[in-house]
Amino acid sequence: LPNTAADDYKFVYKLIKSGMNCARINCAHDSEEVWMKMIDNVKDASKKLNKNCKVTMDLGGPKLRTGAMVPGAQIIHIKPIRDEYGKSISPAKIWIAPPDVIPPNNSADSILPVDEIWFKKIK
Structure with a gap:
């Protein structure tokens, strides 16, 4: 779900009405507060439409943080x-x-x- 799903109940309602039966929340973005609002909107719209819609939460992996590389040994490729x-x-x-x-x-x-x-x- 996009982060607008946290504040736009009608958006979530239309998705479920159109056939969405599983809402995916990408936990690499936003915050716990935003995720809870999304979940609440999904639950409320599901209940009102009498349609089952599961919520999956995709956990964010480690973020690679790099800086400038210090010059080091040259990599060589040797083949017979x-x-x-x-x-x-x-x-x-x-x-x-x-x-x-x-x-x-x-x-x-x-x-x-x-x-x-x-x-x-x-x-």
Whole structure:
């Protein structure tokens, strides 16, 4: 229901008279006070018209609140080389090492520089 259904009884009455048998209230909008007015109008109009009209309340999900993004690490996409049938014919090669260490013969598809202390831990 639009929020006008809270204050416009005739609007709700006409909806139910026209065949509405379920009123949906979107709880992501308005307030509890507005929802109660909508429900009261639906109940009153249903009773007056002697028609059954259920009320469903659609709960609002979490709202995503974001601000400016701080520049961070670049996302890389690495895929093996495949033939026309999708069969892998050459693996993707990623060089993971401290920034000052270069791959031999530039053999890597992508270079992922990492902290030297962290790198020594994974050897």
